[in-house]
Amino acid sequence: MNPQLLLVLGLLLLAVVLFVRNRPRMDAVALLMLAALPLSGVLEVHEVLAGFAEPAVVLIATMFVVGEALVRTGIAYRLGEWLMRRAGNSEVRLLVLLMLCVAGLGSMMSSTGVVAIFIPVVLSIAARLDLAPSRLMMPLAFAGLISGMLTLVATPPNLVVHGELLRAGQPGFGFFAFTPIGLAILVLGIGYMLLTRRWLASARSREAAGEPRLTLADLVDSYRLAGRERRLCLRHDSPLAGQALDGLQLRKQHGINVIAIERRRTLGRELLAANADSELRGGDILLVDLASPAIGLLGAYRELGLEPLGLKQSYYADHARELGLVEVALPPGSRLPGKTIQELGFRSRYRLNVVGLRRGSRALEGVLVDEKLRPGDTLLVAGKWKDIHRLQGLSRDFLVLSLPAEIDEVAPAQSQAPYALLSLAVMVGLMVSGAVPNVLAALIGCLLLGAFRCIDLDSAYRAIHWPSLLLIVGMLPFAVALQKTGGIDLAVQGLLAVLGEAGPRAILAILFAVTALVGLFISNTATAVLMAPVAIACAQALGASPAPFAMTVALAASAAFMTPISSPVNTLVLGPGQYRFADFVRIGVPFTLLVLATCVLLVPWLFPF
Incomplete structure (x- = not known):
């Protein structure tokens, strides 16, 4: 070994040790390596920084935006x-x-993109089911990696190995050549995750979750709204049809507070905020809060032309992404005490409705419009989330308290959903067809999403998880450094020396193990580039078919389960799952051994020697 190779291996070993210790942070270690490699004289500065222009890095960034x-x-x-x-x-x-x-999705498009798309979905599901995200994030990553074993176009290493076979004068692989083995490994992966998921709910995940957040259900219970909620259909012959809410005085005269209106549109129903100038129409469904549950028994419904409809659960739960609740406190020095709720004019001024009043520890009931406020009172207001957001910081006379957890699931561009699906379809179509490189297809998808106002630039920049990108960029130069210093050639020569006396199945096992180990330090695509010629050369030396050897290398290149830096897919879930380096080693190494055994058994059966 030459001194430069020893230096590169020393830096690589130092990075791995720091990753295992998790001190400092992984992205900080990557930055240290970016500085150390050019200072060592092994690489030039432009070679170290080339990772920022790597298509895989740009692809990952765009997938965060998507x-x-x-x-x-x-x-x-x-x-x-x-x-x-x-x-x-x-x-x-x-x-x-x-x-x-x-x-399934990853078999037809970038597994990195699929995992990036599913991360917010999984976080939302975990929060609703009160599960630690760590119980779902690693299964998400493993499924993304296994997707690369399902079709020819699922991951670049498959195409690299396929191309190497063609250059060697072999027929190559069909589109679904990988599918039988990939499906077997997927079933194995699901079973493995069902057995090991109990070890994924770490104490760190529970600590990170902290205290449970306030929810809409908590507010409904606290202010005793559940018994007062009603859905009422406005008949076409109702005297209220064609009139504005402001002139009807439904709250004062009938104890009926209209919170929102469901109105039929061509493509379904739209939820409208109930404002002072809202005009009611026949066929509207009114979401109302009653001053007393007995109001409907007094003939008010019949008199007003209203028909009660079924309500299985709170309408705040049904419309949680559009309709919200928030508490408003009256701080010392507020000018509002002494005024009635009617005089506050929340509906006309802020497009919100007061639905509850808490005085001390007691929630007041009955008709509240004439109730005079006192210092220390807390109001509960209802309305569209965008109006609740606007309320913050508008007045020195009240203070908006902590927002419910459902605010995280608000979809500010919900009306643009069809255009988002169109943009996604264009991106996936371009990726599957191969008409343009994947990174260009992703950039086109992002531009379409911006043009259709599905996302703005500020949100796009915030969406990118920069620590993950820095980690990948910091590790990419090691592949160049190992090639320049002769490390890769040395490894290939040693492998060929070991393979000389082994039988075909033993050679497959060794090829798989070496490919998986090399993939810990360099990208799976680079690993496939290096190992595919070795596999084919081994087959030719044995006088055997190259197909099983090439297939083993392709499968092993996707079996990056052992560390969080062995694949961008693993890196993506590292933060949301609150994992440490050792968590992937503990779960990933046994599964990699299971995948190795599966491949040694199935590959020669499907692709005979």
């Missing part, structure tokens, strides 16, 4: 709701469906 756009348009949460509906309260069913969905 994922955020799907959140802002509500698509991610709808997908989460579908998973939750199918899974019910069963964590087992949820994990199975999640891994199947991710693997």
Whole structure:
């Protein structure tokens, strides 16, 4: 070994040790390596910084933006709701469906992009089911990696190995050549995750979760709204039809406070805020808060032309992404004490409705419009989330308290959801067809999302997880350094010396193990480039078919389960799952050994020597 190679291996070993200790942070270690490699004289500055222009890095950044756009348009949460509906309260069913969905999508598009899209979905599901995100994040990453074993176009290493076979005069692989083995590994992965998920709910995840946040259900219970909520259909012959709410005085005369209006549109129903100038129409469904549950028994419904409709749960729960609740406190020095709720004019001034009043520890009931406020009172107001956001900081006379947890699931660009799906379809179509490189397809998708106002630039910049990108950029130069110093050639020569006496299945096992180990330090695509010629040369030396050897290298290149830096997919879930380096080693190494055994058994059966 030459001195420069020893220096590179020393730096690589130091980086791995620091990653395992998790001190300092992984992205800080990556920055240290970016500085150390040019200072060592092994690489030039431009070679070290070339990772910032690496297509994979740009692709990952764009996938963060795509994922955020799907959140802002509500698509991610709808997908989460579908998973939750199918899974019910069963964590087992949820994990199975999640891994199947991710693997299926990842077999046709970038697994990194799929995982980035599903991260906010999984976080939302974990919060709703009160699960530690760590129980779902690693299964999400493993499913993304396994998706690369399902089709020819699922991951670049498959195409690299396929191209090497063609250059060697072999027929190459078909589109679904990987599928039987990939499906077997997917079933194995689902079973493995069902067994090991109990070890993923670490104490760090529970500490990170902190105290449970206030929810809409908490506010409904605290102010005793549940018994007062009603859905009322406005008949076409109702005397209220065609009139504005401001002139009807429904609250004062009938104790009926209209919170929101469901109005039929061509493509379904739209939820409208109930403002002072809102005009009622026949067929509208009014979401109302009653001063007393007995109001409907007094003939008011009949008199006003209203028909009660069923209400299975709180309408705040049904419309949680559009309709919200927030507490407003009267701080010392407020000019509002002494005024009645009617005089506050919340509906006309702020487009919000006062639905509750807490005095001390007691929530007042009955008609509140004429109730005079006192210092220390807390109001509960209801309305559209965008109006609640606007309320913050508007007045020195009241203080908006902490927002409910549902604010995280608000979709500010929900009306743009069809355009987001169109943009996503264009991106996926370009990736599957191969008409343009994946990174260009992702950039086109992001530009379309911006043009359709599914996401703005500020949100796009905030969506990118910069520590993950720095980690990847910091490790990429090691591949160049190992090539320049002869480390790769030395490893290949040693491998060929070891393989000389081994039988075909033993050679497959060694090829898989070496490919997986090399993939810990360099990208899986670079690993496939290096190992595919070695595999084919081994087959030719044995007088055997190159197909099983090449297939083993391709599968091993995707088996990056052992560390959080062995694949961008793992790096993506590192933060949301609150994992440490050792967590991936503890779960990933045994699974990699299981995948190795599966490949040694199945590959020669499907691709005979």
